[in-house]
Amino acid sequence: MRHTIIALLFFSLLGFSKYSLGGDPVAGEKRYGESCINCHGPAGKGAASYPKISGKEVSYITAMLETYRDEIEVGPNSSLMIMMAMPLTDEEIANLAAYLKDAKYQPNINNNN
Ligand code: HEC
Numbered sequence: 001m002r003h004t005i006i007a008l009l010f011f012s013l014l015g016f017s018k019y020s021l022g023g024d025p026v027a028g029e030k031r032y033g034e035s036c037i038n039c040h041g042p043a044g045k046g047a048a049s050y051p052k053i054s055g056k057e058v059s060y061i062t063a064m065l066e067t068y069r070d071e072i073e074v075g076p077n078s079s080l081m082i083m084m085a086m087p088l089t090d091e092e093i094a095n096l097a098a099y100l101k102d103a104k105y106q107p108n109i110n111n112n113n
Helices: 001-020 025-036 058-069 077-086 090-102
Strands: none
Touching: 025 090, 058 077, 077 090
């Protein structure tokens, strides 16, 4: 019984820390592929007038996405980003930031990026 309680405590702490200390980069990558890659390119490397968004601090990405989600204009093309950020949940923003912080574009003969 005691072990069960300890195990339960352990797993609930794990679950808690995952949500409060940082996002899940794997979930972030999946979300990125669903709605960000078309403009920001593979691994957030940027494309044409769409800024590079990989390799930035979690706090920066989080703050930017929250700003756009609040419908606040930052640059000349903010309306595009506001549209993209409005449906994001806090958890999705944390996941995206965790993924983008370390995302690296690696051109490779096995893909056609
Ligand atoms: C329709 C094209 C488009 C899509 C899709 C898109 N973005 Fe953007 N993003 C932009 C543009 C354009 C800007 C610059 C906006 C401005 O002028 O303020 C931008 C800016 C940003 C910035 C701020 C960059 C900086 O250096 O300040 C972040 C972070 C960002 N986008 C993340 C995302 C994420 C995460 C997604 C997916 C949920 C996404 N974007 C989807 C076009 C897009």
